[in-house]
Every structure is written in C-alpha cells, then in structure tokens.
Amino acid sequence: MNIVCEHLTYVYDKGSPFAVKALDDVSLTIAEGEFFGIIGHTGSGKSTFVQHLNGLIRLPSSKKKRYKPEKGEILPTLKVGEYDLTSRKTDFYSLRKKVGMVFQYPEYQLFAETVKDDVAFGLKNFSKGISKEETERAVGDALTACGLDPKEVAEMSPFDLSGGQKRRVAIAGVIVTRPEILVLDEPAAGLDPLGKREVMALLHRLHGSWCKTIVIVSHDMDEIAENCTRAAVFSEGKVVMCLPPRQLFKRTDELLSLGLDIPLVAKICLALQRRGIEIDCDFTADDFVAKVLALRRDRR
Amino acid sequence: MKDVAFGQYYPVNSFVHRCDPRLKLFFLVAFIAAIFVANNFWALGACAAVLIAVVALSRVPLGKVLRAIRGVLILVIFSAVISVFFYSGETxxxxxxxxxxxxxxxxxxxxxxxxxxxLVICSSMLTYTTTPVALTDGIESIFHVHVLALIMSIALRFIPILMDETERIKxxxxxxxxxxxxxxxFKRIKAIVPILIPLILSAFRRADELGDAMDAxxxxxxxxxxxxxxxxxxxxDLVAFLTAAALVTGVALLRVYVGGM
Known part of the structure; x- marks a missing residue:
C-alpha cells in the first residue's frame, strides 16, 4: 500500500480564537516497503499528519455529504493503498486494521488485567468472532515478534512489567492484527539506551517480515540516520525536505537553522571537514568507520 | 468530549471579562436568587434581558453560549415533560x-x-469569562479558606488536561x-473501560507528580x-453591582405587586 498525499491542510479549532494551522499544503508520497522517518520539532505538524493516515483525523470532505470548499481552497488528495481518504464512502474502520498506529508513550494505554487480554483487544475488535485458539496463537506470535516470551508474560498484569517491556506489549497490541503499514509516534522516547536499542531492533525485525511499510516520527536524528530509507522534515506545518538520510544530513546548516539536531556521525564529519578531511558517508556508524578505514588505507 | 462547555475559558477582552471575579460570583448568586424569586413572566423576562445584555457585553459567540445548554438539554426536556403531565391545574x-x-x-x-x-447559561458565563486562577482568587478573598481555593483551582486546571488525555487515549x-x-x-458503557482505566491511572500519576513538585x-x-x-x-464592578441589585429588587417587587401567573 502506497501513501499518496497532496495539498493537505489542517486547521485545529477552525473559526475559534484557538485556531492553529497544523498542516499547510503538505505533499508527500511514501512507497510500499519504505522505512520512512518524519522529523520536526514540537508543534511542526508531524503528529497531526500521521493521524490522518488511519483516519483518526478526517478530512472535512469525508465527513459532510455535500462538502463545499472555501474560495481558493485547493482540494487535497489523500490515498492509502486503495483507500481514498477524501471520500465519505471510505470504510475507515477497515483502514485502521491495515494501518496500525502506535502513539507516543503507548504503555499509558494499557488497560486489561493481563498482557494477553490487552494484546488481544485489537484482534477481537477487528476480527469479530475469532476463535479462542486463533486468538491465543496470534497473541503469542505478536509477543514473540516483539521480543517477549509469551509463556512468561502472557498471564502477568501489564502494570507489573518494566517500562521497556510495557512499551513492547503496547506495540504487540497494535501489530497483532498484522497491519500492512505501521506508524509509530516517537517509539523510543523516554526509554533508557538499552530500551531504545531494543525497540529499534524490534522495528527492524518487523520491517519487511511483519509489516511492509514502517513510518516513524522521531526527534532522534541518529535513529533516523541508522534506520530510515527516506525522511521528511516538517516545519510549521510544511514539508521542507524529503530525502534519503545520506543527502538529508548533508544539509546541516538548514537543519540547524530549523532548530533540529544532526546525527552524531554528521557532527564528526563536520569536525573533520573543518580540518580538511572530506568523508562522504551515509551517516550510519558502520559506513562511517568503513570510509574512515578506507581513507587511512589510501593515505598509507 | 469537546462539547463539554463547563470550565472552559473563552479568551477575549471584554467588559465582563474585566469585572472583578468576586463581583461576578456575587452577580451569579444574585441572579440565581432572582430566577427563583421570579414567579411571573414579567420578572423572568427581566432576568432574561439582563442575561442577554451580559452575553452581548462578554463578546463570547452565541454558538459557544448555546453549547452550554446542550449538555443539560435532555434533563430539561425530561423535567418539562414530567411537569406537563403531572402538574394539576384548573383548566x-x-x-x-x-x-x-x-x-x-x-x-x-x-x-x-x-x-x-x-441558570445554566449564567453559570457557564462565569467560567467563560473568568480564568480559573481569577475565580480561585475571588473565592479565596471572599471566604479566606486557602486550601479549599487551592483544591478548586487545581481541579479546574486539570479539566482541560484530562480532556486532552481522554482524547489521546480514545x-x-x-x-x-x-x-x-x-x-x-450496555455495549457502549463496556466500551468505555479501555479509556477509563488508563485515564484514572494517569490522573493518579499526575496528582503524585504535582504533589512532589509542590513539596519540592x-x-x-x-x-x-x-x-x-x-x-x-x-x-x-459598580455598574454590575447596581444591575444585580436592581434586578433582585425589581423581581421581588414584581412578585409582591403582580403575583404569580
């Protein structure tokens, strides 16, 4: 399923003194199979954008029977696979099964008495009448995919787990329905370094085998550089850049002027550049080390 | 959830917004007294006229004001229907x-x-035009009970936070x-459980954090x-005070001299 979005604009609390333009003419295409990153500082519209993808925020034209656009308004296009999100006839419920969404701090949404029940929640909603054995198996698979041992945690209360474990249970609760696209809003925020690494490794395992496409929203540039095939930079509701990390993080000055960070490797490259050493790498640690070693070999 | 009007402040600058919160509280009490003293349509009309003037002066859009009614609409219709069928009269x-x-x-x-x-519009006008902090200051200055005022201001402050949280969890x-x-x-009530449990947990967590922050x-x-x-x-405030006084006096006089319906 490809995501195609053109001229998307969204205003919160339209017509009130609190009105905020969260998205301003956003055009973005995410192809099937991508590991797509979305960067931008707080309030740049990235969360609003991803909430459009599974219809949690709906376009006005999909809510009203006869939608009259305002004067000069460019009608947006928003398609996720075969779902046309501008249409009123779209089955948003089945769309949500195809597009899994993991919110920020998803562990705060856990509610059931046991891990098993919590993970099964989405499954029971989307696949009505699913048998007990099937549920059990799907829950076990999802927990295993998230690096948890079903035998150990399935009967535990989700509130007795550690922070990192809770988060993985929450992710399991979303992937259990086998969505084609998995969207995660700051999946590693607030975790310790080990927890962060585990979550990112988990996403790598899921990508391709479990969910075809992964979209992550992140503040952590190292995360983006190490994992993403492409990344879009949001600023004040607009997409200012959309490039693979290799090209994106070369535009250091622009990123810094937007108040964003750059990956550690990019900072080191910059420091080396100031001393006259040019290194052209894709800003992952492995590639950087390989290029540095190659350079040393050449100089000898 | 966004339809809950109570406890929401509408930020514009107006005559009503700039009145002293103590006076607004007094005005509300006086107005409620007037509504209940009123026993004929003339008196009630006078109350309505005063309220319309307040709404107009406050510059809060009419849609917002009417939204306050929506929450109690079912209750009002229910009590009206009951009283139509059970009130005994001569004709x-x-x-x-x-x-x-x-x-x-x-x-x-x-x-x-x-x-x-x-009643509902008048009470919601108070929260539309007064920030929770101003309201608490007012209450504190009238009753000299600090802890109570603090509890109230925290409760009011948490309404929008918890509503946002509800929206997120939902x-x-x-x-x-x-x-x-x-x-x-029954299905709908059951469907609320997955919202309610995380919400209560988060409320406790926030309360803990706030307590720690205050201790610190x-x-x-x-x-x-x-x-x-x-x-x-x-x-x-003098203008508001005189209006309230005139309204209460007027309504009381109408009750005595014109009498019931």
Missing part, C-alpha cells in the same frame, strides 16, 4: 388516569425550561479498533500567604 385540556395536561401545567413547564436555561484505542459510537447502551518548592498550606496580584474593584 384541563386532556386527562388519562393520573396524567393530565392543564393550562397551568403548560405554563409551569415553559417557566421551568426558561428558568433552567437561564484515539489510541480507536486505532486498535475500539468502537464507541455503535451498539446499545516547599509549599505549606494554611500559612498566611501574600498575593502577587491584589484584586481591586473598579467602576465596572
């Missing part, structure tokens, strides 16, 4: 068993509807296929505390 239009529709009953329920609407569960809109009433800044309740902003009365 009977229709009778079946213990149910009867009388001229007096219809008058009474129309009266009731207007009364309840005025979205997260919707993304997992939760359905809050269809099914019968050496908060001591009950000690004699000074104010950063002192409340002062101005000419606006």
């Amino acid at each position: 009977v239009y229709w009778k079946y068993g213990i149910l009867c529709v009388t001229r007096e009953g219809i008058f009474f329920s129309v009266f009731l509807i207007i009364r309840l609407f005025l 979205n997260a569960q919707k993304a997992r296929g939760a359905d809050f809109e269809s099914g019968n009433i 800044r050496c908060y001591m309740g009950g000690k004699k505390r000074t104010k950063y902003k002192k409340l002062t009365f101005s000419w606006r």
Whole structure:
C-alpha cells in the first residue's frame, strides 16, 4: 500500500480564537516497503499528519455529504493503498486494521488485567468472532515478534512489567492484527539506551517480515540516520525536505537553522571537514568507520 | 468530549471579562436568587434581558453560549415533560388516569425550561469569562479558606488536561479498533473501560507528580500567604453591582405587586 498525499491542510479549532494551522499544503508520497522517518520539532505538524493516515483525523470532505470548499481552497488528495481518504464512502474502520498506529508513550494505554487480554483487544475488535485458539496463537506470535516470551508474560498484569517491556506489549497490541503499514509516534522516547536499542531492533525485525511499510516520527536524528530509507522534515506545518538520510544530513546548516539536531556521525564529519578531511558517508556508524578505514588505507 | 462547555475559558477582552471575579460570583448568586424569586413572566423576562445584555457585553459567540445548554438539554426536556403531565391545574385540556395536561401545567413547564436555561447559561458565563486562577482568587478573598481555593483551582486546571488525555487515549484505542459510537447502551458503557482505566491511572500519576513538585518548592498550606496580584474593584464592578441589585429588587417587587401567573 502506497501513501499518496497532496495539498493537505489542517486547521485545529477552525473559526475559534484557538485556531492553529497544523498542516499547510503538505505533499508527500511514501512507497510500499519504505522505512520512512518524519522529523520536526514540537508543534511542526508531524503528529497531526500521521493521524490522518488511519483516519483518526478526517478530512472535512469525508465527513459532510455535500462538502463545499472555501474560495481558493485547493482540494487535497489523500490515498492509502486503495483507500481514498477524501471520500465519505471510505470504510475507515477497515483502514485502521491495515494501518496500525502506535502513539507516543503507548504503555499509558494499557488497560486489561493481563498482557494477553490487552494484546488481544485489537484482534477481537477487528476480527469479530475469532476463535479462542486463533486468538491465543496470534497473541503469542505478536509477543514473540516483539521480543517477549509469551509463556512468561502472557498471564502477568501489564502494570507489573518494566517500562521497556510495557512499551513492547503496547506495540504487540497494535501489530497483532498484522497491519500492512505501521506508524509509530516517537517509539523510543523516554526509554533508557538499552530500551531504545531494543525497540529499534524490534522495528527492524518487523520491517519487511511483519509489516511492509514502517513510518516513524522521531526527534532522534541518529535513529533516523541508522534506520530510515527516506525522511521528511516538517516545519510549521510544511514539508521542507524529503530525502534519503545520506543527502538529508548533508544539509546541516538548514537543519540547524530549523532548530533540529544532526546525527552524531554528521557532527564528526563536520569536525573533520573543518580540518580538511572530506568523508562522504551515509551517516550510519558502520559506513562511517568503513570510509574512515578506507581513507587511512589510501593515505598509507 | 469537546462539547463539554463547563470550565472552559473563552479568551477575549471584554467588559465582563474585566469585572472583578468576586463581583461576578456575587452577580451569579444574585441572579440565581432572582430566577427563583421570579414567579411571573414579567420578572423572568427581566432576568432574561439582563442575561442577554451580559452575553452581548462578554463578546463570547452565541454558538459557544448555546453549547452550554446542550449538555443539560435532555434533563430539561425530561423535567418539562414530567411537569406537563403531572402538574394539576384548573383548566384541563386532556386527562388519562393520573396524567393530565392543564393550562397551568403548560405554563409551569415553559417557566421551568426558561428558568433552567437561564441558570445554566449564567453559570457557564462565569467560567467563560473568568480564568480559573481569577475565580480561585475571588473565592479565596471572599471566604479566606486557602486550601479549599487551592483544591478548586487545581481541579479546574486539570479539566482541560484530562480532556486532552481522554482524547489521546480514545484515539489510541480507536486505532486498535475500539468502537464507541455503535451498539446499545450496555455495549457502549463496556466500551468505555479501555479509556477509563488508563485515564484514572494517569490522573493518579499526575496528582503524585504535582504533589512532589509542590513539596519540592516547599509549599505549606494554611500559612498566611501574600498575593502577587491584589484584586481591586473598579467602576465596572459598580455598574454590575447596581444591575444585580436592581434586578433582585425589581423581581421581588414584581412578585409582591403582580403575583404569580
């Protein structure tokens, strides 16, 4: 399923003194199979954008029977696979099964008495009448995919787990329905370094085998550089850049002027550049080390 | 959730917004007294006229004001219907068993509807035009109970936070296929559980954090505390006071000299 979005604009609390333009003419295409990153500082519209993808925020034209656009308004296009999100006839419920969404701090949404029940929640909603054995198996698979041992945690209360474990249970609760696209809003925020690494490794395992496409929203540039095939930079509701990390993080000055960070490797490259050493790498640690070693070999 | 009007402040600058919160509280009490003292349509009309003037002066859009009614609409209709059928009067239009529709009953329920609407709009005007902090300052200055005022201001402050939180949790569960809109009433109540439990947990967590933060800044309740902003009365408050006084007096006079319907 490809995501195609053109001229998307969204205003919160339209017509009130609190009105905020969260998205301003956003055009973005995410192809099937991508590991797509979305960067931008707080309030740049990235969360609003991803909430459009599974219809949690709906376009006005999909809510009203006869939608009259305002004067000069460019009608947006928003398609996720075969779902046309501008249409009123779209089955948003089945769309949500195809597009899994993991919110920020998803562990705060856990509610059931046991891990098993919590993970099964989405499954029971989307696949009505699913048998007990099937549920059990799907829950076990999802927990295993998230690096948890079903035998150990399935009967535990989700509130007795550690922070990192809770988060993985929450992710399991979303992937259990086998969505084609998995969207995660700051999946590693607030975790310790080990927890962060585990979550990112988990996403790598899921990508391709479990969910075809992964979209992550992140503040952590190292995360983006190490994992993403492409990344879009949001600023004040607009997409200012959309490039693979290799090209994106070369535009250091622009990123810094937007108040964003750059990956550690990019900072080191910059420091080396100031001393006259040019290194052209894709800003992952492995590639950087390989290029540095190659350079040393050449100089000898 | 966004339809909950109570406790929401509408930020514009107006005559009503700039009145002293103590006076607004007094005005509200006086107005409510006037509504209940009023026993004929003239008096109730006077109340309505004053309220319309307040709404107009406050520059809060009419849509927002009417939204306050929506929450109590079912209650109002219910009580009006009950009183139409059970109020006994002399001019009977229709009778079946213990149910009867009388001229007096219809008058009474129309009266009731207007009364309840005025009551709700007036109270919501207070929260639309007064920030929670100003309201608490007002209450504290009238009653000299600091802890109570603090509890109230925290409670008011948390309403929007918890509403945002509810919205977030609701979205997260919707993304997992939760359905809050269809099914019968029992199904819907059951559907709320996945929102309610995380919400309560988060409320406790926030309360804990707030308590720690207050401790960390050496908060001591009950000690004699000074104010950063002192409340002062101005000419606006005199105008509001005189209006309230005139309204109550007028309504009382109408009750005595004109009498009931």
